[in-house]
Amino acid sequence: MSTYRIYFDYIKEYKMSLNTSNIYGKITISDEAVATVASHAASECYGVVELVSRKLTDNISRLFNKQNPGQGIRVLTEDNMIFIDIFVVLKLGVSVEAVTESLKSTVKYSVESFTGMRVKNVNVNVVGLRV
Template structure:
């Protein structure tokens, strides 16, 4: 495996340019702030941006935790990569990451100044200093699932499609987050809001008269369990309607909040004959 390194001071826009650079050098995966990212997926790792303090963020980025390092080694071994891009604030940091993960030393060091202009670096530093915005080179929904209850904003990055027609461009989505250690990045989603989303999703299913009582439990890892007791119109296939309710609630909650739905438990509590009465009088 060949290891390439992108180095530059914190806040200079390394993560923002990581996907584009990886595309240019044909690197199949990226290690950035404790995460292993390939394409549109976060494959392994615990992000430094998710840590409660700056010290713990540094330890996470350097894979100082033995268990974290072993998990990353296993994931890298399963991928069988030809090239890997590792991001760091210095050559020393990248070499330390390589040592912790049993990787070869970088065959090429790319400085942030080689891929970003002075103006772009200044802008990146401004966003970091004034708004505490950090970029993760992965799609918004993927980051939300890994970062439950974290503020995440989408960012589209345009790049010229390799081997494509002249002038054509492709784009990849990245995510901007506010880390926990900035003290203003956590977002709490009230259970009442989750219940409202689940209720709306349930009643949007054909054959559901009302959502009934809804219970929501959010575990520490951001996993959500939803209990719903709908009233369904008489004469319908109850198992089929219940399955549609489960799917609709899961999709709506995950798409709107980024939390991961562990289970949706549907217990039909009543049948409605309203449609029969309406047909009889019409």
């Protein structure tokens, strides 16, 4: 298990954000905003049926039809580097390797375009298959 993963599990309940600046001033981007961009990009990928949360509270909210735009995405920012974990259900019969590679590159490109910062790692966790 990598060091960032242990650190990530330790701080996952805390709200974090990306901080950068340009000639106009300071820019702060919340992890929730990054997760929303990643979620949108992931849901557009062929073969992805659903993004699923690994947290019980998100699953309970889902029962009451409350939308969580970053569901199935965990984001960690550290030293202006972005680490992303994605939890997905894929369509049965697709090439898991092809879909996950497409998912990684699509999410990485979308988040880097949105934030202007480097995505260090995108981990895809396939939690199920659906017909």
